[in-house]
Structures are given as structure tokens and as C-alpha cells.
Amino acid sequence: MPNATPPKPDTEPTLPALLRQPEFLLGAAEPEQFPKDDKVEIAFAGRSNVGKSSAINAIANRRKLARTSKTPGRTQQINFFSLGEQARLVDLPGYGFAQVPLSVKEKWQATIHQYLAERTNLIVLVLLMDIRHPLSDLDRQMVQWAADSELSTQVLLTKADKLKRGKTAATVLAVERELSKIGGNFGVEPFSASDYTGVREMRAQLDAWVNSAT
Ligand SMILES: Nc1nc2c(ncn2[C@@H]2O[C@H](COP(=O)(O)OP(=O)(O)OP(=O)(O)O)[C@@H](O)[C@H]2O)c(=O)[nH]1
Numbered sequence: 001m002p003n004a005t006p007p008k009p010d011t012e013p014t015l016p017a018l019l020r021q022p023e024f025l026l027g028a029a030e031p032e033q034f035p036k037d038d039k040v041e042i043a044f045a046g047r048s049n050v051g052k053s054s055a056i057n058a059i060a061n062r063r064k065l066a067r068t069s070k071t072p073g074r075t076q077q078i079n080f081f082s083l084g085e086q087a088r089l090v091d092l093p094g095y096g097f098a099q100v101p102l103s104v105k106e107k108w109q110a111t112i113h114q115y116l117a118e119r120t121n122l123i124v125l126v127l128l129m130d131i132r133h134p135l136s137d138l139d140r141q142m143v144q145w146a147a148d149s150e151l152s153t154q155v156l157l158t159k160a161d162k163l164k165r166g167k168t169a170a171t172v173l174a175v176e177r178e179l180s181k182i183g184g185n186f187g188v189e190p191f192s193a194s195d196y197t198g199v200r201e202m203r204a205q206l207d208a209w210v211n212s213a214t
């Protein structure tokens, strides 16, 4: 008898060794608190509520490694997660969230900026955009900055479970086309922390980035 029920996503995760024991390391509100060593880092950035913390959890196959929330602005500091002795994932506060006081927003932006501009550990930026409305003005600023800084950037079009396949594929192509006008080194993939679209691919990517950098 053929098995009619497909396996649930990630009941049998294919985790590279790198992702076997992810651990929360620290949350930093100031650059002085960033870890002082030369482990490589892959940072997750994007608008508030786009799914950065959920993506980290899905990739690391842990439900509550990074805190997620329906309320935008949940991640209020830069959170560092250790991946063994080699690497870290970094969860950045979201940008573009209107409801926080300007003074707080300016402080976050300054901290995010300092991280991105000065962190020599950073090897790849993972830039998340909601697949239903990608390339907002702030996203474009990030993309432009990444291209100018020659920082390898993986764009993840998140919440892909909200769109039909055809529309997903068309959006990936449209975003790729826009990014190719800017230059730089961009990859574009659909992603969903809900149905695990793109999760295994990202695990393999992480492994490859870390291996080629260490
Ligand atoms: N449908 C769907 N919802 C998602 C997905 N990823 C995240 N969400 C939901 O989106 C909301 C925000 O997710 P978070 O992971 O906390 O987003 P974030 O980007 O870390 O948000 P901030 O820390 O506030 O910047 C939560 O309600 C999640 O459950 C996804 O792939 N699909």
C-alpha cells in the first residue's frame, strides 16, 4: 500500500553537525557587549515582524531558541546564538516599526548600524522580506548598503505559505530582477517557518558559508 500521508515537515530533520547544539549566548544593547572573538557570524535582518526570530528557530530546529511574537518590535536587542565552536547566528531588532518611541527607534537603528557597519565577524547577511510586500523603502536601503559594502546577502522571502506556488515563483523572479539592477551578491529564496519551505536549503547554505569561511 502506498503511504498516502506525506511526512510532516521536519519530523526527520536533516541537520548538519553545525546545527546540532544551538545555544543562546547573549543579548547586546551596546556594541561593547558584542562577543569578542573571531567566530564567524550570519546575521538576520529585516522589517519588524517579518519573521527573523521564527526563521532562526526553524533553521536551528528549535521551537523557542529565539523569542517570537505577534507584537512587532519583540526583539529589542541584538541576540547572539552559538553554533558550536565555529559560528553564530545573530538576530537583529526589526526596522521600520512605527509604534516605538522615536528615541528608542533611533537607538536600535544606531546599534543595528554599528553591528552591520563595523562587525568584522559578519560573513553573510540574511535579509528577510515579507513575500507579499517585498522591497519596501527600508529594504531597498538595506539592499543598497549591502551591495555598496560588498556583503554577500541572502534574501529570504518569508511567509511563503501565504501565497500560491505560481505567485511565489513570480515574486522570486521579480525580486531577483530588481536586485540584479543594483549589482552586489544576492541570492533570493522563498521561505516559510510555518510549512518549512526553504528551511533545509538554508541549513545547507549555512553549512557551506561557515565551511568556506573557516
Ligand atoms: N504564516 C507565517 N507566519 C509567520 C512566519 N514566520 C513568522 N510568522 C509569524 O509572524 C510573527 C512575527 O514573527 P517573528 O519571528 O517574531 O518576527 P521578527 O521578525 O523576529 O519580529 P521582531 O523581533 O519584532 O522584529 C509571528 O506571529 C509569527 O508566528 C511564516 O513563515 N509564516
Ligand SMILES: [Mg+2]
Pocket: 052, 053, 054, 067, 068, 074, 075, 091
Ligand atoms: Mg524577532
